[in-house]
Amino acid sequence: MASTGGMSSSLLATPIITSTKLNWKNYSSLSTSVELWFLGQGYHDHLEKNVSTILEEEKPKWQKLDF
Numbered sequence: 091m092a093s094t095g096g097m098s099s100s101l102l103a104t105p106i107i108t109s110t111k112l113n114w115k116n117y118s119s120l121s122t123s124v125e126l127w128f129l130g131q132g133y134h135d136h137l138e139k140n141v142s143t144i145l146e147e148e149k150p151k152w153q154k155l156d157f
Contacts (some may be wrong), residue, residue: 125137133155136152141153145150
């Protein structure tokens with residue numbers, strides 16, 4: 091595997107939040123994992139703001155994150 095500046099290319103890919111399936115017993119830990127992922131990606135506003143407060147030209151990008 092090729093490396094870039096000492097880091098392997100696999101570290102540069104999009105991180106996986108979790109591979110664990112939701113079974114309602116693990117909701118709290120999965121919810122925390124998803125929240126930490128969003129915060130780590132710089133999307134804290136996405137978790138804290140209502141979509142109705144987003145400018146119309148920004149809504150497609152905002153909605154893409156929802157999907």
